[in-house]
Amino acid sequence: xxxxxxxxxxxxxGLVGASAASALEIAIVSPEPGQPVFxxxxxxxxxxxxxxxxxxxxxxxxxxxxxxxxxxxxxxEVDVGQExxxxxxxxAVFDPGGESGSxxxxxxxxxxxxxxxxxxxxxxxxxxxxxxxSPSLGAEDFVVEDNGERQDLVTFERGDIPFTAVLxxxxxxxMKGRRLRIALDGARAFAAAMKPLDEAKLLVFSDRSLHExxxxxxxxxxxxxxxxxxxxxxxxxxxxxxxxxxxxxxRQGRRVVVLLxxxxxxHSVLSMKNVRQTAGVSQAVLYWIRLLERGEDxxxxxxxxxxxxxxHALERRLLRETVEESGxxxxxxxxxxxxGGAFAxxxxxxxxxxxxGYYASDAPGDGRWxxxxxxxxxxxxxxxxxxxxxxxxxxxxxxx
Amino acid sequence: xxxLLGLAVSFERYAEYxxxxxxxxxxxxxxxxxxxxxxxLAVNLARLGEKGKSARQLEELAGAAEAxxxxxxxxxxxxxxLLRAEKWExxxxxxxxxxxxxxxxxxxxxxxALVEVARGEPWxxxxxxxxxxxxxxxxxxxxxxxxxxxxxxERLSAPRARVEESLAASREALAQALAELPREQPx
Numbered sequence: 001x002x003x004x005x006x007x008x009x010x011x012x013x014g015l016v017g018a019s020a021a022s023a024l025e026i027a028i029v030s031p032e033p034g035q036p037v038f039x040x041x042x043x044x045x046x047x048x049x050x051x052x053x054x055x056x057x058x059x060x061x062x063x064x065x066x067x068x069x070x071x072x073x074x075x076x077e078v079d080v081g082q083e084x085x086x087x088x089x090x091x092a093v094f095d096p097g098g099e100s101g102s103x104x105x106x107x108x109x110x111x112x113x114x115x116x117x118x119x120x121x122x123x124x125x126x127x128x129x130x131x132x133x134s135p136s137l138g139a140e141d142f143v144v145e146d147n148g149e150r151q152d153l154v155t156f157e158r159g160d161i162p163f164t165a166v167l168x169x170x171x172x173x174x175m176k177g178r179r180l181r182i183a184l185d186g187a188r189a190f191a192a193a194m195k196p197l198d199e200a201k202l203l204v205f206s207d208r209s210l211h212e213x214x215x216x217x218x219x220x221x222x223x224x225x226x227x228x229x230x231x232x233x234x235x236x237x238x239x240x241x242x243x244x245x246x247x248x249x250x251r252q253g254r255r256v257v258v259l260l261x262x263x264x265x266x267h268s269v270l271s272m273k274n275v276r277q278t279a280g281v282s283q284a285v286l287y288w289i290r291l292l293e294r295g296e297d298x299x300x301x302x303x304x305x306x307x308x309x310x311x312h313a314l315e316r317r318l319l320r321e322t323v324e325e326s327g328x329x330x331x332x333x334x335x336x337x338x339x340g341g342a343f344a345x346x347x348x349x350x351x352x353x354x355x356x357g358y359y360a361s362d363a364p365g366d367g368r369w370x371x372x373x374x375x376x377x378x379x380x381x382x383x384x385x386x387x388x389x390x391x392x393x394x395x396x397x398x399x400x
Numbered sequence: 401x402x403x404l405l406g407l408a409v410s411f412e413r414y415a416e417y418x419x420x421x422x423x424x425x426x427x428x429x430x431x432x433x434x435x436x437x438x439x440x441l442a443v444n445l446a447r448l449g450e451k452g453k454s455a456r457q458l459e460e461l462a463g464a465a466e467a468x469x470x471x472x473x474x475x476x477x478x479x480x481x482l483l484r485a486e487k488w489e490x491x492x493x494x495x496x497x498x499x500x501x502x503x504x505x506x507x508x509x510x511x512x513a514l515v516e517v518a519r520g521e522p523w524x525x526x527x528x529x530x531x532x533x534x535x536x537x538x539x540x541x542x543x544x545x546x547x548x549x550x551x552x553x554e555r556l557s558a559p560r561a562r563v564e565e566s567l568a569a570s571r572e573a574l575a576q577a578l579a580e581l582p583r584e585q586p587x
Contacts, residue, residue: 207543207545207546208506208543208546209533212533233543233546234546234549236543236545239507239510242510242513242514243510243529246513246517246522246525246526246529247526247529249522249523249525249526250523250526266549267543267545267546267549269476269480269507269510269511269545270483270510270511270514271480271483271484273484274483274484274514277517277518278514278517281517281520281522282522303413303414303415304413304549305412305413305548305549306545306549308415309415367520
């Protein structure tokens with residue numbers, strides 16, 4: 001059933017606005033008010049009286065001209081993308097006398113907590129045999145426990161499950177010149193090898209954000225605007241790992257952060273303890289491509305303006321633990337030339353992950369930490385999976 | 401005063417917080433209104449465990465400092481121990497107030513977003529970072545934390561130039577005085 005939105009109603013609900021300088025009446029048929037929109041959307045108006053002469057109708061979405069029609073039906077198809085955001089549809093109608101009328105409608109975004117079925121816990125599991133290969137397993141091979149209680153799997157998948165990734169590249173002054181170029185090439189190669197339903201965002205940071213692309217499945221988009229970026233400043237790793245996780249917060253499905261950095265945070269305002277708390281809430285899997293120059297001691301002591309030596313050591317340890325708790329891992333490389341291979345290894349691992357879904361038998365939404373464990377029957381396997389999650393309550397008004 | 405600042409910064413760099421404090425206190429005796437000096441003293445007091453005194457000074461600076469970077473950094477540093485102690489409500493109230501006074505301070509947005517995550521409202525954190533991203537696009541600036549950690553070139557360059565000028569002038573006078581000395585016969 002089609003639903004018409006009339007000018008009078010529009011003024012009442014506040015979602016639809018219209019003006020009618022001419023005698024034309026304009027009714028937005030699609031999209032419907034109050035409905036979030038994604039992907040290809042039909043945008044349609046009806047104009048009254050039916051026999052009124054109409055010279056053309058123009059559609060603008062989010063302030064950008066989309067298309068013009070010179071005859072009915074006044075229907076358009078427009079791709080608004082997959083990002084969860086509000087969109088403004090604006091129709092301009094002109095009669096042959098040059099007079100015009102317009103109607104507009106703003107669609108809402110979906111609140112994150114409404115997007116996912118919170119009771120369904122999804123675990124992204126990497127399994128390796130002794131020689132590092134990924135074995136072929138079935139649902140019956142996995143034993144999942146949530147707070148010590150055995151769980152029944154309700155979903156089981158492997159392989160090309162789409163993911164959304166933030167590729168966070170440290171561009172502090174130590175990455176100056178060729179090193180940054182190679183690092184960015186590695187990130188772009190990662191994006192180029194993604195499948196059509198995968199998406200990524202490139203976030204280049206130092207002590208501040210130097211460049212951030214939108215989420216996209218087109219590797220080319222990640223390359224736009226990189227030419228002018230120069231490595232500069234210090235590193236605020238914690239701040240931008242946090243930012244990466246928050247950026248993923250409104251994305252559905254499998255979420256991944258790939259961080260390329262030497263891991264020495266100097267200028268963050270957030271502590272890794274704070275970031276670790278956020279990682280516990282986020283469902284993102286974290287990978288840290290750790291650039292450790294040849295001969296550099298993994299446990300080298302550092303002092304900076306904002307932290308003494310012990311604090312630096314603690315931050316680095318917590319970063320490693322946070323990554324491992326998320327089900328991801330630290331990929332250590334000893335030369336910038338290895339960056340491309342490291343990104344490729346992370347992508348291969350994502351392709352080979354198992355995705356196990358279950359309804360936790362005891363999840364009242366009380367904010368408690370749930371400890372998760374996954375074993376593979378038969379032994380001899382290395383299993384990596386996030387170590388737990390916070391059972392957060394739903395937002396007011398949401399059904400559990 | 402500038403030399404004392406330079407020494408304090410050097411001590412801070414090597415985590416010699418007590419020595420930094422002593423130089424900053426001398427600096428403030430000479431110039432009590434020096435905002436950077438007051439900020440650095442407050443930061444170092446916190447590092448030395450004098451948290452109450454530090455918090456009071458940071459609150460004053462966050463509310464009244466003329467330099468926007470000092471105001472922003474004081475607000476961030478005041479919020480940091482609250483976040484570390486997971487005092488989310490107190491931190492949230494402070495950050496809301498601080499963002500009203502320093503809407504250009506990037507790191508305050510991050511701290512506010514952290515509070516929102518801790519309150520179980522990650523979608524609000526996302527919106528807060530959206531606000532930050534739209535602001536950043538129009539106002540690129542030097543990060544106050546980076547500025548704090550950098551050698552205070554601006555402040556040191558003018559006095560250094562004065563010292564060099566005066567040395568140059570002294571050299572001339574010295575050369576003249578030497579030239580006027582009676583020459584001794586070599587033995």
